[in-house]
Amino acid sequence: MPTPRLLVPVLLLATAAAAAQTPPKKFAQPTTVRELIAVSQPSDWRPIDPEHTLYLELSSGRVTIELAPQFAPKHVANIEKLARAHWYDGLAFVRVQDNFVAQFGDPLNSKPEVGEKRLPAEFTRSAAGLPFVRLKDPDTFASEVGFSGGFPAARTSADGEAWAVHCYGALGVGRDNDPATAIGTELYVVIGHAPRQLDRNVAIVGRVVAGIELLSSLPRGNGELGFYEQPEERVPIQSVRLASEVPAAERKPLEALRTDVPIFQKLIELRRNRKDAWYKVPAGKIDLCNVPLPVRERAEKPEKADKAEKRR
Amino acid sequence: MPTPRLLVPVLLLATAAAAAQTPPKKFAQPTTVRELIAVSQPSDWRPIDPEHTLYLELSSGRVTIELAPQFAPKHVANIEKLARAHWYDGLAFVRVQDNFVAQFGDPLNSKPEVGEKRLPAEFTRSAAGLPFVRLKDPDTFASEVGFSGGFPAARTSADGEAWAVHCYGALGVGRDNDPATAIGTELYVVIGHAPRQLDRNVAIVGRVVAGIELLSSLPRGNGELGFYEQPEERVPIQSVRLASEVPAAERKPLEALRTDVPIFQKLIELRRNRKDAWYKVPAGKIDLCNVPLPVRERAEKPEKADKAEKRR
Numbered sequence: 001m002p003t004p005r006l007l008v009p010v011l012l013l014a015t016a017a018a019a020a021q022t023p024p025k026k027f028a029q030p031t032t033v034r035e036l037i038a039v040s041q042p043s044d045w046r047p048i049d050p051e052h053t054l055y056l057e058l059s060s061g062r063v064t065i066e067l068a069p070q071f072a073p074k075h076v077a078n079i080e081k082l083a084r085a086h087w088y089d090g091l092a093f094v095r096v097q098d099n100f101v102a103q104f105g106d107p108l109n110s111k112p113e114v115g116e117k118r119l120p121a122e123f124t125r126s127a128a129g130l131p132f133v134r135l136k137d138p139d140t141f142a143s144e145v146g147f148s149g150g151f152p153a154a155r156t157s158a159d160g161e162a163w164a165v166h167c168y169g170a171l172g173v174g175r176d177n178d179p180a181t182a183i184g185t186e187l188y189v190v191i192g193h194a195p196r197q198l199d200r201n202v203a204i205v206g207r208v209v210a211g212i213e214l215l216s217s218l219p220r221g222n223g224e225l226g227f228y229e230q231p232e233e234r235v236p237i238q239s240v241r242l243a244s245e246v247p248a249a250e251r252k253p254l255e256a257l258r259t260d261v262p263i264f265q266k267l268i269e270l271r272r273n274r275k276d277a278w279y280k281v282p283a284g285k286i287d288l289c290n291v292p293l294p295v296r297e298r299a300e301k302p303e304k305a306d307k308a309e310k311r312r
Numbered sequence: 313m314p315t316p317r318l319l320v321p322v323l324l325l326a327t328a329a330a331a332a333q334t335p336p337k338k339f340a341q342p343t344t345v346r347e348l349i350a351v352s353q354p355s356d357w358r359p360i361d362p363e364h365t366l367y368l369e370l371s372s373g374r375v376t377i378e379l380a381p382q383f384a385p386k387h388v389a390n391i392e393k394l395a396r397a398h399w400y401d402g403l404a405f406v407r408v409q410d411n412f413v414a415q416f417g418d419p420l421n422s423k424p425e426v427g428e429k430r431l432p433a434e435f436t437r438s439a440a441g442l443p444f445v446r447l448k449d450p451d452t453f454a455s456e457v458g459f460s461g462g463f464p465a466a467r468t469s470a471d472g473e474a475w476a477v478h479c480y481g482a483l484g485v486g487r488d489n490d491p492a493t494a495i496g497t498e499l500y501v502v503i504g505h506a507p508r509q510l511d512r513n514v515a516i517v518g519r520v521v522a523g524i525e526l527l528s529s530l531p532r533g534n535g536e537l538g539f540y541e542q543p544e545e546r547v548p549i550q551s552v553r554l555a556s557e558v559p560a561a562e563r564k565p566l567e568a569l570r571t572d573v574p575i576f577q578k579l580i581e582l583r584r585n586r587k588d589a590w591y592k593v594p595a596g597k598i599d600l601c602n603v604p605l606p607v608r609e610r611a612e613k614p615e616k617a618d619k620a621e622k623r624r
Contacts, residue, residue, distance in 0.1 A: 179592065197591075
């Protein structure tokens with residue numbers, strides 16, 4: 001019998017990237033993303049800010065979320081307020097709809113009121129002043145797509161409207177028909193093919209940078225819209241904390257490959273036109289939501305750790 | 313506190329569609345896919361052929377796969393031969409890579425040889441003679457996309473090459489670097505954002521029409537490329553059978569909404585421009601892989617059941 005057939009990897013695993021932080025000379029002409037990461041420089045990476053990072057703790061482990069105040073400042077501020085008040089602790093994932101979203105919140109309205117009761121919509125923002133590295137590939141939905149501060153994004157034009165895009169792992173704010181009801185007490189993570197129809201209809205407030213597999217592998221709900229029919233099916237949330245409020249020993253500082261550096265363009269090109277022996281026909285193009293956004297562990301700076309310790 | 317925030321559903325659940333097979337007059341102007349399905353006619357549906365349907369049985373339930381002989385006739389024939397020989401029984405899912413694929417096969421090469429040892433590549437086929445209902449929306453990868461026999465597909469032109477597209481739920485044939493090693497002894501199902509870079513590099517042989525959630529919710533593998541590191545993590549396959557070879561009492565006949573009927577165009581338009589109160593900004597466009605392909609249970613015709621009974 002032939003040996004087991006392998007498919008080449010499409011996703012860069014954070015752990016794989018983290019294993020290769022020392023640039024070896026043998027990858028002078030990288031042909032894969034991993035090889036490219038291996039020749040990156042420290043300046044190609046940006047620390048993920050612990051002041052805008054959520055640790056969502058499940059019994060299965062930690063989901064780490066980078067927040068996006070540049071796209072939804074009021075919503076992010078309110079979510080951070082809720083996290084500081086430990087408001088999310090003890091809530092649960094109540095809905096997991098296949099190829100769509102995993103959603104958590106307070107279905108029984110059991111929590112005391114903290115933070116804003118209504119917020120103005122932050123579905124889009126002005127493109128003016130927003131850094132934007134354009135992706136040249138055509139997009140079905142938007143006239144311009146690209147990356148801003150590490151987030152997949154779109155805009156109508158350089159002086160028009162801009163918004164974060166619903167790619168896999170995006171964190172969005174659930175709401176009723178009234179946009180002002182989106183305040184951050186119900187949140188969802190995209191776990192399927194990008195539901196781009198939600199773009200400009202929801203505030204995107206972050207993206208999962210580690211642990212997405214803990215959400216995407218949850219049992220799907222059998223109820224309408226993927227809600228769990230029985231309360232005991234819900235997946236409890238132990239806590240949601242800002243990384244900056246967690247003791248240093250419990251933190252795992254991360255860094256993300258910058259999207260505004262030349263090596264990121266090389267990464268995109270390697271994915272547009274694969275060079276390994278497995279591929280017979282290069283795609284020639286790439287979809288915004290298929291561009292890898294590498295994240296890896298970084299060494300914590302001691303002074304940051306001390307600062308957090310004092311804050312406890 | 314406000315009531316729980318809901319997101320409108322993006323996916324039509326087969327069960328939901330099945331619940332509404334009688335056209336009620338109140339949906340004369342449908343505004344949702346479910347309402348549209350409710351006013352469909354029997355002739356808008358096509359039975360899914362049990363001769364080209366696989367039942368993949370896991371301890372958690374059944375995954376139903378419609379095969380696509382129109383795109384990869386030799387590969388489908390070999391897979392059907394393997395299924396008839398019960399060759400897949402007792403194998404396992406060995407790899408589940410997040411936002412990519414769930415893959416099964418024979419990692420220990422423990423099975424006797426059945427069927428072809430090598431096959432010519434069937435990554436594309438001639439577009440001539442292939443029914444093709446074009447989707448007008450722009451696509452990042454292909455000059456023309458649309459639907460053929462219920463499958464998302466692409467082509468270079470009406471007399472060029474055509475291929476089935478890697479949307480969520482697609483079943484593809486794993487292989488080594490040599491295309492001839494793709495024979496159907498290792499298969500994968502897409503469980504993430506469409507990996508369109510695989511298009512034209514792999515034979516697509518089918519799509520999951522029921523039970524995809526049993527695969528997409530599997531634990532992700534911690535090894536390289538999402539392989540399970542420990543053999544005991546692998547997810548056993550009880551059996552893979554052609555639906556036509558299963559006793560009538562164990563079958564669940566399905567039918568799919570035809571993609572070459574006017575109501576399917578109405579469905580697409582309802583998804584391009586949502587009409588319910590939740591959406592504030594219609595997308596105006598739709599991605600090929602976000603078009604719902606409704607499937608529902610159908611009443612089995614008695615003669616079909618008898619035929620299968622006799623074949624046991």
